[in-house]
Structure formats: C-alpha cells, structure tokens
Amino acid sequence: GDSVTQTEGQVTVSESKSLIINCTYSATSIAYPNLFWYVRYPGEGLQLLLKVITAGQKGSSRGFEATYNKETTSFHLQKASVQESDSAVYYCALSPLDTNAYKVIFGKGTHLHVLP
Amino acid sequence: NAGVIQTPRHKVTGKGQEATLWCEPISGHSAVFWYRQTIVQGLEFLTYFRNQAPIDDSGMPKERFSAQMPNQSHSTLKIQSTQPQDSAVYLCASSSGTGGSQNTLYFGAGTRLSVL
Numbered sequence: 001g002d003s004v005t006q007t008e009g010q011v012t013v014s015e016s017k018s019l020i021i022n023c024t025y026s027a028t029s030i031a032y033p034n035l036f037w038y039v040r041y042p043g044e045g046l047q048l049l050l051k052v053i054t055a056g057q058k059g060s061s062r063g064f065e066a067t068y069n070k071e072t073t074s075f076h077l078q079k080a081s082v083q084e085s086d087s088a089v090y091y092c093a094l095s096p097l098d099t100n101a102y103k104v105i106f107g108k109g110t111h112l113h114v115l116p
Numbered sequence: 117n118a119g120v121i122q123t124p125r126h127k128v129t130g131k132g133q134e135a136t137l138w139c140e141p142i143s144g145h146s147a148v149f150w151y152r153q154t155i156v157q158g159l160e161f162l163t164y165f166r167n168q169a170p171i172d173d174s175g176m177p178k179e180r181f182s183a184q185m186p187n188q189s190h191s192t193l194k195i196q197s198t199q200p201q202d203s204a205v206y207l208c209a210s211s212s213g214t215g216g217s218q219n220t221l222y223f224g225a226g227t228r229l230s231v232l
Binding site: 045108 | 164209219225
C-alpha cells in the first residue's frame with residue numbers, strides 16, 4: 001500500500017539556523033500522488049502548510065519549501081532560517097491522484113524544537 | 117465559517133463502556149475523514165465518507181469500531197467495549213471533495229479519548 005516515512009521523530013535546531021525534515025514516500029496505487037506538508041502548532045489544530053501536485057515542482061509557504069522529487073520519491077521540507085515560532089509538529093502526507101480516492105496517508109510526524 | 121467541529125473535546129470512559137464521538141464538517145464539504153493520533157503510530161487513517169456514503173474503512177478495527185454519516189452535517193465514530201489501547205486523539209477532517217489539487221483536509225481540534 002501507499003506509505004510515507006519520516007525518519008526523525010524529533011529535530012532540535014537553534015534559531016536562525018537552517019532546517020531540513022526528511023520525507024520519502026511509496027505510492028503503489030498511483031505513480032505521481034499529490035504531496036503535502038501539514039503542521040500542528042502548540043494549542044492549535046492540524047493545518048495545511050504546503051502542497052505540490054506536479055512532480056518536479058516546488059511548493060512554499062511561511063518561508064518553508066519542499067520539492068517533489070519523483071526520482072528519489074522524496075519531499076523534504078526545508079527552511080533557510082528557522083524562528084522560535086516554527087516549533088511545531090510537521091507531517092508529510094500523500095494522496096492518490098485518482099479522482100475517486102481522496103484518502104490522505106500521513107507520516108508519523110517530526111517534532112521540531114527551535115531553541116532561542 | 118466555524119471550521120470542523122468535534123465534540124466532546126475530552127472523553128473519559130471505563131474499560132468496556134461505549135464511546136461516541138461527533139463531528140460536524142465544514143458546510144458544503146462533501147468528504148469527511150476520521151483519523152486516530154497516537155504518539156507511537158502517528159496519524160492513522162480510519163475511514164472516510166463522500167456525499168455521506170462510506171468509501172473506504174480499511175483503517176477501522178472491524179470488531180468494535182463503526183462510523184456513520186446520517187446527514188451532510190454530521191458524522192459519528194462509535195467505539196464499543198472500549199479498551200485502554202483505544203486511548204488516543206481522534207481527528208475528524210473534511211474536504212471539498214473535488215479531485216486533483218482540491219483534496220486539502222481541514223481538521224477539527226480532535227477528541228481526546230481516555231479509557232481507564
């Protein structure tokens with residue numbers, strides 16, 4: 001079946017440093033799924049951060065970027081300079097492109113701690 | 117727009133009791149999803165509905181879990197004979213339901229179920 005792997009359960013970075021959160025996917029039901037990053041800030045609900053539906057394209061939001069790499073089946077999340085307010089749990093996710101199937105599969109999440 | 121509303125926010129049950137969780141999706145959204153969130157497993161897909169019809173319940177434990185969507189304004193997740201391992205945050209989400217890039221999920225705040 002389809003799956004998403006986030007290898008780091010927790011990442012700690014000092015403020016103003018760069019960040020990369022790894023995500024790889026396996027999509028058996030469809031060759032090029034939609035890819036997403038969702039985020040849950042402390043005290044808030046899970047919300048969409050960015051999405052990319054076309055292989056090779058880059059999505060960006062709030063200073064974060066992620067590139068859909070179909071060769072390596074990866075969708076890593078990057079930021080050049082993190083802020084303390086970026087501390088949150090980040091989830092990578094995929095959804096089949098098939099118009100009859102909207103199930104979204106999530107990774108286990110990566111808890112980002114940004115040190116002041 | 118109040119977003120996805122989940123009630124109750126917290127529920128405590130004794131082992132063997134029944135728990136019913138409620139979800140009101142965003143008005144006009146045709147797809148409703150249920151997920152279970154735990155520290156160990158992350159976000160697990162349970163089931164989803166489109167236009168009130170059950171589409172995929174592959175994530176539902178078959179024996180004690182059931183979900184319904186009797187009308188377009190609410191869905192319920194029922195857990196019979198609750199067990200301690202059912203303790204988790206149960207998340208409901210809705211989406212507009214159209215294909216391609218429109219399958220962004222909007223999540224409720226979740227119901228934290230504690231089985232004693």
